[in-house]
Amino acid sequence: MRERIAMHYTGTIWRPPYEADSxxxxxxxxxxxxxxxxxxxYEDLPFKFRPSPLEDIEADLLEAQTWYHDPLRKTEEHLFELPGARASRIFLAGANPFGLKAPHLRKIASLVRAYFPQCKSIGCFSRVTDVAAKxxxxxxxxxxxxxxxxxxxIETGDEEALAFMDKGYGAEDIAKQCARFDAAGISYAFFYLVGISGAxxxxxxxxxTADVCNRTNPWLIGANMLTIxxxxxxxxxxxAGRWHEATEVEKYEEVKELVAQLDIPVEFAMLGASNPVMLHGRLPEQREGLLATLDAVISDIGEERLRRYRVNLRHL
Known part of the structure; x- marks a missing residue:
């Protein structure tokens, strides 16, 4: 039997909630x-950015093969198949792996196909500027x-907030680069950071943000509350007095406004740890239900309890 090896994971591994089965x-x-x-x-890392060596990625794919049951191989020790056991989806970890050069990404995809030929898609985080560079x-x-x-x-469509937070792109860049994703046939989801515009x-x-999103085609918009x-x-x-944080109620009023203004068919979710109340619905079909829930959070939970959650959130 081959000796098990440790996967090459560095620090905390971040992934979207919907990549849980990947x-x-x-x-x-x-x-x-x-x-x-x-x-x-990523403040605990001793470096800014580091690509994983291809040999490490290959070793991890080889190790991962041992986690998955081949449904074509029926043995006494494999009489059942775990959910997702065929690894139909692989998520590449890192803040923005799509920032790697296209030839390098294609090499990673070739390794994925070699070890998991049944894989249907490869996902990862991407910055707007990563798309622009290709x-x-x-x-x-x-x-x-x-x-x-x-x-x-994307965080926001607020130009002033994007500039102040040093995101490295503007609202028009979001719409332009997503149009290029659309043309290439690459689907995408957005992360929106509630409270980024300030008090x-x-x-x-x-x-x-709604104005930008309404000119794009994300399959999901995931809202996360800013935690400082x-x-x-x-x-x-x-x-230094150069920026002031919004109250928790202000943040929920902001979410309500976004939900009310979105005109595109999209899933809307608040599923990360930064959100004291989890929320998930489909727009426009479930708009009124989402708005009613947000109203209830504001009126029934209120600023004090929402703020208590925020200050006690030790880590995202």
Whole structure:
């Protein structure tokens, strides 16, 4: 019997809630941008960004084969098949593996096919700038290689907030690059960061975000509440009086405005740890139900209890 080996995972592994059943293989560690003022996810790493060696990825794929039962091989010790046991979806871990060069991503896809020929799609996180750095031909090639269902942390469509938080792109860039994804046949989901516009600006930020989203085609918009940690650059901006945090009720009013203004058919979800109340529905069909739930959170839970959750959230 082959000796089991440890997977090449570095630090905390982050993935979207909807990738829970995916096989997770680390492709990068850290973030190519690493300048967003609110982010503390990769602060413990001793480097900014590091691609995983292809030999490590191959070793992890080989190890992962031992986790999955081949349904064509019926033995006494494998009389049943676990959910997702054929690894039809592989998620490449890292802040933005799509920032890797297209030829390198195609090599990773070739390894995936070699070890998991039944894999139907490969997902990962992507920055807007990662899409911009690739040609239309490269995007089409990556789509053909299996890349699909990528997650983009757009955060907001609020130009002022994007600039202040040093995201490295503007609202129009979101719409432009997503149109290129659409043309290439690569589907995508958005992460929206509730509260990023700051105190008193949440409703305007929600409207600006809805305006951008209504010009794109995400299959899902996942909202996450901004949680500010002392080690972040944003905390230093607050200390200097250059930025003020929205209240928890303001954040929920912001979510209500976004849900009300979205005109595209899309799933809307609040499923991450930063959200004190989980929420998931389909727009436009379940809009009124979502709005009613948000109203109930504001009126029945209220600022004090919502804030208590926020300050006691030790880690995302």
């Amino acid at each position: 096989l997770i293989i680390e492709a990068t560690a850290g973030c190519t941008h690493h300048r967003c003022k609110f982010c503390t996810l 040609t239309d031909e490269e995007l089409a090639e990556l789509a053909a290689a299996g890349f699909d269902g990528l997650t983009i942390g 008193g600006r949440g409703l305007a930020g929600a409207r600006a 940690y002392r080690s972040s650059a944003l905390y230093r901006e607050i200390e």
